[in-house]
Amino acid sequence: MNIAQMNGTQWHPICHLEDLVANSGVVVWLDAQPVALFWLPDQEPSLYALAHYDPLAKAEVLAHGLICESQGEWSVASPLYKQHYRLSDGQCLEDTSVKVCTWPVRIINKGIEIHY
Secondary structure (H helix, E strand, C coil), X not given: CCHHHXXXXXXXXXXXXXXXXXXXXXXXXXXXXXXXXXXXXXXXXXXXXXXXXXXXXXXXXXXXXXEEEECCEEEEECCCCCCEEECCCCEECCXXXXXXXXXXXXXXXXXXXEEC
């Protein structure tokens, strides 16, 4: 038994690379929870997974936001109130008391896997 199995976490397939839209977000389902998955093929890392729920707008909208880069940091601008959530860690850039969940994500043989 590896450490991931002992902690109840492991890599799970969620979609295929062909399901993603370059430089944009899509919604995937992680158990019963929608997750915003962003693919930036020209960046490293190129994949990010964060909660689809925007806690300030109180709506499932983050996968529909605009990808932004500022000072080397990638974020998504919520389509409702335009707050920016950093893709790497889910931190809201306008309100440091707000943060959304993020998950490790990877590409394996053109399949997308998320770790939880």
